[in-house]
Amino acid sequence: MTIRFLAESESFKVYSLFESVYLKVKSHCQSYIEYEKSDKCIASVYGDPDSALISFDERYVVVGGCGVIIYNTQTGKSVELFNEPENITWIEGVYQSTEDRSNFVRFNVRTKAEMLSIYRLDIHEHTLELLS
Numbered sequence: 867m868t869i870r871f872l873a874e875s876e877s878f879k880v881y882s883l884f885e886s887v888y889l890k891v892k893s894h895c896q897s898y899i900e901y902e903k904s905d906k907c908i909a910s911v912y913g914d915p916d917s918a919l920i921s922f923d924e925r926y927v928v929v930g931g932c933g934v935i936i937y938n939t940q941t942g943k944s945v946e947l948f949n950e951p952e953n954i955t956w957i958e959g960v961y962q963s964t965e966d967r968s969n970f971v972r973f974n975v976r977t978k979a980e981m982l983s984i985y986r987l988d989i990h991e992h993t994l995e996l997l998s
Contacts, residue, residue, distance in 0.1 A: 867885070869881050870882045870915075872915060872929070873919050874920070875920040876924070878891060878892065880918045880929075881917050882911075884912060884914060885914055886907050886910055887909040887915050887929050889906045889927060889939070890905045891905075891906075893921050905937055908937040909929050909954070911926045911929060911932055911933075911935065913931060915929050915959075916930045916931045916956075916958050916972075917929075917931075917958065917959050917961075918930065919971065921989075922962055923968050925968075927939060928987075929960070930958060930959070930973050931956070932949050932954055932956065933946055933947055933955055934947045934948055934949075934966075934987065947987075955975055956975065956976060957975060958974040959974045960972075961973070969989050969990045970988055970989070971986070971987050971989060972987070972997070973985055973987070979984060983996060983997075983998065984996075984997040
């Protein structure tokens with residue numbers, strides 16, 4: 867079993883085991899490295915997750931891979947986008963820019979023409995903007 871660490875903040879750590887993504891609440895655990903039964907599975911990503919981030923305000927975890935999964939750390943609810951079987955978008959390199967408000971994340975998408983595009987996603991409205 868190989869643990870792949872994806873993101874970390876002051877309060878949380880996000881990691882994956884194969885296609886499952888887990889959220890570790892640091893204040894609830896004894897070890898920051900090992901998988902624990904108290905860790906919450908927040909997503910399942912076909913083909914393994916590529917990357918993840920914990921938003922600047924720690925309200926959201928955004929996971930990229932086969933589409934995007936937005937997990938709300940306060941409500942425990944998640945939203946999956948861009949992973950419809952007939953129209954999958956493969957997301958790479960999820961990140962937040964200091965140029966944006968905290969409700970925006972950016973990520974890279976490899977297009978069908980093998981070009982790299984950068985998108986900005988409003989995680990509240992679920993709207994997408996092509997940046998380049």
